Amino acid sequence: MATEKVVPNRQILLKDYVSGFPKETDMVLTSTTTSSKVPPGSGAVLLKNIYLSCDPYMRGRMSKPISQNYADSFVPGSVIYGYGVAKVVDSEHPDLKAGDLVWGITGWEEFSLVSNPRRLLKIKHTDVPLSYYTGILGMPGLTAYVGFHEICSPKKGETVYVSAASGAVGQLVGQFAKLMGCYVVGSAGSKEKVDLLKNKFGFDDAFNYKEEHDLNAALKRCFPEGIDIYFENVGGRMLDAVLLNMKVHGRIAVCGLISQYNLHEQEGVHNLFCVITKRIRMQGFIEPDHKHLYPQFLELAVQYIREGKIVYVEDIAEGLENAPSALIGLFSGRNVGKQVVRIAHE
Amino acid sequence: MATEKVVPNRQILLKDYVSGFPKETDMVLTSTTTSSKVPPGSGAVLLKNIYLSCDPYMRGRMSKPISQNYADSFVPGSVIYGYGVAKVVDSEHPDLKAGDLVWGITGWEEFSLVSNPRRLLKIKHTDVPLSYYTGILGMPGLTAYVGFHEICSPKKGETVYVSAASGAVGQLVGQFAKLMGCYVVGSAGSKEKVDLLKNKFGFDDAFNYKEEHDLNAALKRCFPEGIDIYFENVGGRMLDAVLLNMKVHGRIAVCGLISQYNLHEQEGVHNLFCVITKRIRMQGFIEPDHKHLYPQFLELAVQYIREGKIVYVEDIAEGLENAPSALIGLFSGRNVGKQVVRIAHE
Secondary structure (H helix, E strand, C coil), X not given: CCCCCEEEEEXXXXXXXXXXXXXXXXXXXXXXXXXXXXXXXXXXXXEEEEEEECCCCHHHHCCCCCCCCCCCCXXXXXXXXXXXXXXXXXXXXXXXXXXXXXXXXXXXXXXEEECCHHHCEECCCCCCCHHHHHCCCCHHHHHHHHHHHHHCCCCCXXXXXXXCCCCCCHHHHHHHHHHCCCEEEEEECCHHHHHHHHHHCCCCEEXXXXXXXXXHHHHHHHCCCCEEEEEECCCCHHHHHHHHHEEEEEEEEECCCHHHCCCCCCCCECCCHHHHHCCCEEEECXXXXXXXXXXXXXXXXXXXXXXXXXXXXXXXXXXXXXXXXXXXXXXXXXXXXXXXXXXXXX | CCCCCEEEEEEEEECCXXXXXXXXXXXXXXXXXXXXXXXXXXXXXXXXXXXEECCCCXXXXXXXXXXXXXXXXXXXXXXXXXXEEEEEEEECCCCCCCCXXXXXXXXXXXEEEECCHHHCEECCCCXXXXXXXXXXXXXXXXXXXXXHHHHCCCCCCCEEEECCCCCCCHHHHHHHHHHCCCEEEEEECCHHHHHHHHHHCCCCEEEEHHHCCCHHHHHHHHCCCCEEEEEECCCCHHHHHHHHHEEXXXXXXXXXXXXXXXXXXXXXXXXXXXXXXXXCEEEECCHHHHHHHHHHHHHHHHHHHHHCCCCCCEEEEECHHHHHHHHHHHHHCCCCCEEEEECCCC
């Protein structure tokens, strides 16, 4: 058994609460040290972090605490945290031992002492990229799965529209919908992403929303008969255009509103009358409510990956020092696919 | 058998499509004549109209046809139509005979020739006021019933908020919710209506929205623990305030958006992020989708009325010539209770 030593530990801290678009300088890289051993009797686990996940919901944690958020705010001056993949260095938890690979909530730092290891999941399947546990096999994967299969009540042959469709969640929603036999159209913010949607993920059609001056017209072109299911990642004027193009008894799974996260005042949505005339069901959801479905989802998703039925595109930044830039890139759509940061080699 | 004669028939016509708030002068009273007999071989029914129903959805029919509406527009220069109660004068339909009382869609005129009598329902229960078939025992009644019981998924002990709560639908939603053991608060636009809510319909609390400069604060005062169910009749800034006060897993039945019907541009709704954070289900619905539930609803509602478990307040205008004023009064909230127009004696 290795003896205790003090190891250097670089960390990303939140400087202060953020208002408006976050900047790299809202976060700071610092150097500290940590013990290589878990405090005796603590029941804690010490992790060496390998992959950090950049997710849009983290923007909410950078704001001053408000009662309407669903995630606690980060603490200014403290380490940023989020989903990640890590290797156990030392453990006082009976189910985890040194060398185990885990995923769950961890710090944006080289080493994290996790005092509540029940929230870490041991990684069993390692024939797939480990980074996938921040994406298709992690929170975004389950989000796409429950959002589409549980919230959208999809049926074969229905028309499905996905916004932010090349992102961590969107690319999966589109592929799940194709596997179910739906007609799927996605939108994204660049030609490269639109090509991915059509040629890599198998969407039936796709468009670059930045090149459409009239979103309503774009949706009418893609869905002359209307939209049965909208998987909402964007909000604002996109939602307004979608409402005009929904079919009667359509369903909208409200997963995210990324167009709104950095605005001081939310854009108004003006076409809610369509909710009545078309008897639309809009349903908000968050993945933690559906954690009980994770085991079955994991087996299914791993099978799909092995069989090549689903592919997953990641955008991997290298180095902890590049994590802030990777995170804020989400809000300008710089990432192509799921944004991950690799901070150590496996 | 009476011989055919020509009888005078006064009618209310729509002059032209309406934009903005409707005015009495958008409609016109004319005099014409009609035959007292149904054309031989037509299968039609001739009605003598008794009660006409004024309903907010009729505003949509006064506008130029748009693809997003759920009801066809009236035809300028033609008779306005809507729900009503009538007596059969002559019939070529096997199920209806002279003297039968019916309710259904009829014209705003003294006599209506109905060529598709399958859409008329024969009135069986006549120990209740006949006008109730425009309200509690008609479309608004079934709307309140399915909106609350089918769309809101209510449970005993939950908190329920109803806007436009003294109206044709709202007063029933509140009473259904009380019968189920919910805590019910309503809002309306005058002291008289608030008194009705509290003292006649048995709401637990009520407020006059016109006297609240901060709807969010009003709702926080009435629902310190938040709202499980919102029955939406109003839209706009009321919906924004409600979203801030919904509980996690709350439900919003979207029945009407009367605050928006006369606006050239709909108010924006800004707090839809709460739909995610609180996992809210917003479900639009219209009563025609649920017609199959009418027979069971009718028996239940008649029983409730006979037992005094539910009361119903109507605002009855007298005379066809006063129908236009009664209809437009809905949009300034002039009516107290369900707005009906009596144009003949039973």
